[in-house]
Amino acid sequence: MKTSKRWTEEDDARLKQFYAAGVKSVDIAAILQRTRSAVHVRAQHLGVANRLARGDENPKWIAICAICEDGVPRSVRELSDLTGAKYNSIEHLLRLRQSRGHAHIVSYAPPEWRGPHRPLWLPVPGRDAVPPAVSKRAVRRRELRAARAAAAKPVGPVPDMKIKRKVAPAQRVIGAPQHELVRALFGMGVAA
Structure with a gap:
């Protein structure tokens, strides 16, 4: 076209x-x-671009506000599933609205299996909840992983390991003595 x-x-x-x-x-x-x-x-x-995406007219924001009208805080994953929008898009929108004072984190849900606590959001102005402290077990595991990684890293060359050095190939001398068959076939060298 x-x-x-x-x-x-x-x-x-x-x-x-x-x-x-x-x-x-x-x-x-x-x-x-x-x-x-x-x-x-x-x-x-x-001057008409992105009019739908601005302010309170954003369709994702309207959907989030409608979902959370009951006052129940929800995680980004839940809001993503309910609105049909991508996870990163919802998280970005909530963080942006949080910075402008239009949304806040009510509390933190414990992890389902592993990982950090998940923030639970409400699309209304409010004060953010304090994130939970990292558990002692998680801190200990992080320190152990760092110690194992430091111990596993060799400081210098291993004594049993032979260090290969590049050796320059031998210089070919054109006037070197050659076998008579090589001289006859290839015309190289001089008579021995």
Whole structure:
């Protein structure tokens, strides 16, 4: 698809209508016969880009708020499963909203099997819970792993190990004496 055509006022008007209606950028690009990146750049130029993703109009944020209306804090994994969004996307959104004072960590759930405690979130302003201290057992295991790794690392060369050194190949002398058969076949060397 050739996409080097200029944007007309009609295209700009249609682009604004599509963004106002909440049409996905992929669909807008197909309708206007442009690339998705061209649609994004033009939308930013017109000042209509990412309107749905801003503030409280973000669909993921709206879904999280609706899920947590009951006041039950949930982990990022639960929110990811319930909204259908990716884990990293939900975690990034919650951390961003936490930094702006719109979400907070209510408490920490113990790990299911191993690992750190999982934060439980609510999408309302509040004070963050203090993270639980790392257990003595976890600290001890970490120290043991570090000690084993340090002990396993050899400090210098092992005494039984022979160190191979590169030896330069012997210089070939063209005028060296050669067997008469070699001289006859290859024309090398001088008579011995």
